[in-house]
Amino acid sequence: MSEGVDPDFESLLEFIKESRGFDFTGYKRSSVQRRVERRMQQIDVTSFAEYLDRLQVDQDEFTQLFNTILINVTAFFRDxxxxxxxxxxxxxxxxxxxxxxxxxxxxxxxxxxxxxxxxxxxxxxxxxxxxxxxxxxxxxxxxxxxxxxxxxxxxxxxxxxxxxxxxxxxxxxxxxxxxxxxxxxxxxxxxxxxxxxxxxxxxxxxxxxxxxxxxxxxxxxxxxxxxxxxxxxxxxxxxxxxxxxxxxxxxxxxxxxxxxxKRRFFRKAEQVDPGQRFAVAHGRPEDGPPGHEVRLEDETLLHSPLATIVVNADEVVATTNQRAEAQLGVTKREIGRIFTDLDLCQRVGGLRSAYDDVRRNRSPMWLHEVQFSRSATETLFFDIQLVPLDGEGSGRPSVAVFFSDVTRYQRLNGELQTAQRQVETAYEELQSTVEELETTNEELQSTVEELETTNEELQSTVEELETTNEELQSTNDELQSMNDELRERTVQLDEANDFLESVLGSLRTAVVVVDTELIVRAWNGQADDLWGLRSDETIGQHLLNLDIGLPTERLRPLVRGALNGDGDGALRIEAINRRGRTVRLAVSASPLRLRHSGPTGAIVLMDQAGETTEAEADPPDPSDPAGPAPTP
Ligand SMILES: C[S@@+](CC[C@H](N)C(=O)[O-])C[C@H]1O[C@@H](n2cnc3c(N)ncnc32)[C@H](O)[C@@H]1O
Known part of the structure; x- marks a missing residue:
């Protein structure tokens, strides 16, 4: 494929520029062409026209092509x-x-x-x-x-x-x-x-x-x-x-x-600023063929990516360029008008006074991120550089005003700041969440520690309880055997009781047992028959308070004698039995002894000698206040 200008290759570059906004026309032609050809070889395409057709139908091919042309080779600290x-x-x-x-x-x-x-x-x-x-x-x-x-x-x-x-x-x-x-x-x-x-x-x-x-x-x-x-x-x-x-x-x-x-570091040249370049454009060439330079400079100004207005020493707009028209609405018609009369000077804050300063001081000035409302809905931001021209003259200088559109970066900066604020807020929220989590964690930690201690305590309580349980178990065993013994004793007691009751019940004599206070402790069936009172009515009552037909004042010394350990005593008395008949009774009282101790009560036996009518009854012996003399 050829090195010279190939109309098909130019059409291809034009197509890429229009469809994808990539302008490779400004790249070294031979190198771009070589790279496009390399790509074409890889996919067996033999002409630029055919490749253009391919790009039209296959959008992915753009990516491949750009990867081939735009070489992304790079490294940290390269060179x-x-x-x-x-x-x-x-x-x-x-x-x-x-x-x-x-x-x-x-x-x-x-x-x-x-x-x-x-x-x-x-x-x-x-x-x-x-x-x-x-x-x-x-x-x-x-x-x-x-x-x-x-x-x-x-x-x-x-x-x-x-x-x-x-x-x-x-x-x-x-x-x-x-x-x-x-x-x-x-x-x-x-x-x-x-x-x-x-x-x-x-x-x-x-x-x-x-x-x-x-x-x-x-x-x-x-x-x-x-x-x-x-x-x-x-x-x-x-x-x-x-x-x-x-x-x-x-x-x-x-x-x-x-x-x-050698290392390719450059600094900005101080004097060679666009101002001087424009001074050359306006008829004071420094070198080279003047006509050619002037044409080139005018061309450059016309196509400059910066909106530019040049104001002459009489403050009249000398020239403007395409960008000035497109971005600021300053057209060629404004040439010849006084610069400060332009609508632009009213709408761009600080421009007029900066312009006056530059003319007065003859030194360049910058205005940064100046706002300009192009229409009701569109606002642009510019960095503006004002450069004095004709620097050596004695009168006021001409001034070149360059407008660099920084709207995109201003917006980017705004978005960046918003994003940064959002990130900061998110970070702060995260921070407080982390702090909350840390606090929760600490609380959890202490809860866990508390639980661990409680667990320890419970553990030892369980051990104590186990010991207590074992002790209770053996106490229980002891109680069980005591209970068994008691049950056995109770059975024995019941048997003894039954035996005693049947002994008492079988006696033909009325038997009453009292304690030392003369409270009735036993009352057998014969006593029941004799006096007409059941044992449940008499047991627990004072013997001498019982409503029976016994002359209690005669009975008292007999019982007291037995209680005092004076031995057995007996007397004959007449009493009124439950049928209201007068009966003759042989009453004796013996001390009640429990094994080797002294008397703990008295046993009173009342034996009926026979019933008498009232006429038959012995009159009481007036010489014996306690009644008839006891029988031996
Ligand atoms: C070889 S790399 C250089 C990378 C890095 N500067 C270095 O030296 O390691 C060239 C880069 O320039 C980029 N590039 C090519 N044309 C460009 C353009 N018109 N504007 C901006 N970047 C461009 C390519 O995409 C590629 O990433």
Whole structure:
């Protein structure tokens, strides 16, 4: 396939640009063509026209093609010597003039799968410490390739990818997840990824360090020049540009001055600003054929990606460009009008006074993130640079005003801040959940400990109970045998009782047993017959209080005598039995002795000698107050 301009290849590039927004026309033609041809070979396509047809029907083929053209090869600290210089010389030089807490902005343009961006993060964190890093540093990392960006956002790499990293840095900045290693979450938040096409999109501004390595080299000289102009605009006055080993500043070398040409560090040239370039455009060429330069400069201004308005020394709008028309509504018709009369000066806050300052002081000025309402519904944000021209004249200078559209980054920043706030809130919630969990855990811990102690106590109580149980068991056994004995005794007692009762019942004599208090303890059937009272009516009653026909005053000395141990006594008395008849009774009382003790009661025997009528009854012996004399 040929090297020259191939209309079919041009159509193919045009098709890719229109259908996918990828503009490869600015890339080195021979290299892009070679890569497309390589891809065509892989799928047996022989012509660009045929390949265009394939792309139209097979959307996935775009991915394959982009993977072939956009080479994502990258590594941590690729080209170590240059990175060493960055660490030892360049970054300290950038940090030195910064005040405490001042932000540090870095852009990794063409970051591929993120290694370069994280390497920058590590380098900065090593210099300022993780705390300061989180507070001050932002590493913006962009690429045109979405697949590469999504890999970069994951921040996870294999062991082989980290080979270039010293062991201590790996341990410090990566956490192992199985066989993979993830970049530290707390520092990850400061690395912000986004899609940016260097050829078409506005740059990220106010940079201290712009790292664009092994990316520009794929672009042709013209496109490189265009990108470098944006880089120049994007860098702070003291900012540094860090290119790849194989990259030279092929054009626009006047925009940058080498710090170290070998390692590809450049600083922004002070005087060679767009202002001077426009001074050349307006008739004061410094070198080269004037007509050609002027045409080129006008062309450049016309197609510049920055909306530009040039105001001459008489404050009249001298020229504007296409972007100014598209973004600010400032058309060619405004040329010749007084700049401060433009509607734009009223609508962009601070523009008019900045313009006056630049004219008065003859020094450039920046306005950052200025709001501009393009319509009722659309608001844009611009970084505006005002540059005095005709610097050497004695009168007031002309002024070039450049508008860089930073709306996307402003929004991104806003979204980022919202996301950051959400993350912070989520983090705080997580924190309090963790604290709650910790408290719950502590409570659980103490509950478990309490339970363990209670368990111990229960254990010993159980042991005590077991012992008590054993003791009770043996007491129970003893009681059981006592009970058995008692039962036996009771049986014996019952038998003895029955025997006694039957003895008492079988006697033909009435028998009454009293205790020492003369309370009746036994009363047999004959006594029952004699007096008409049953044993249950008499037992427990005082003998002398019983309502029977006995003359108790005669009975008392007899019973007392037996109780006093005077031996047996007897007397004959007459009494009234239950039938109301007078009976003659032989009454005797004997002491009741329990084994060897003294008398514990008395046994009174009442034997009926016979019934008499009242006439027959013996009159009481007046000489014997206790009744008739006892029979021997
Ligand atoms: C070889 S890698 C370089 C990666 C890294 N900068 C380094 O040096 O290790 C080139 C990267 O540039 C990206 N790239 C190519 N054209 C681009 C463009 N127009 N805008 C932004 N990135 C582009 C590719 O997608 C690729 O990821």
């Amino acid at each position: 170590p010597e240059a990175w060493r210089e960055l660490q030892q010389e360049v970054v300290p030089g950038l940090l030195a003039p910064k005040t405490r807490g001042e932000s540090i902005r870095i852009w990794s343009a063409g970051c591929a799968s993120g290694e370069e961006a994280y390497a920058l993060a590590i380098l900065l964190a090593e210099q300022v410490g993780p705390e300061e890093f989180r507070r001050r540093v932002k590493v913006y990392a962009t690429d045109v390739d979405e697949d590469a960006l999504s890999a970069a956002r994951h921040a996870t790499y294999g062991e082989k990818d980290l080979q270039a990293l010293p062991e201590d840095l790996r341990a410090k900045y990566f956490e192992r997840n199985g066989t993979r290693f993830s970049f530290r979450g707390d520092l990850r938040h400061s690395v912000i990824f986004g899609r940016n096409d260097l050829v078409q999109d506005a740059p990220i501004g106010r940079l201290d360090l712009l790292v664009c390595r092994n990316t520009l080299m794929y672009l042709n000289a013209e496109t490189q020049a265009q990108v470098l102009r944006r880089f120049h605009f994007a860098l702070n006055p003291t900012g540094v540009l860090f290119l790849g080993k194989a990259e030279m500043l092929l054009s626009h070398s006047r925009l940058f001055l080498p710090i170290d040409l």
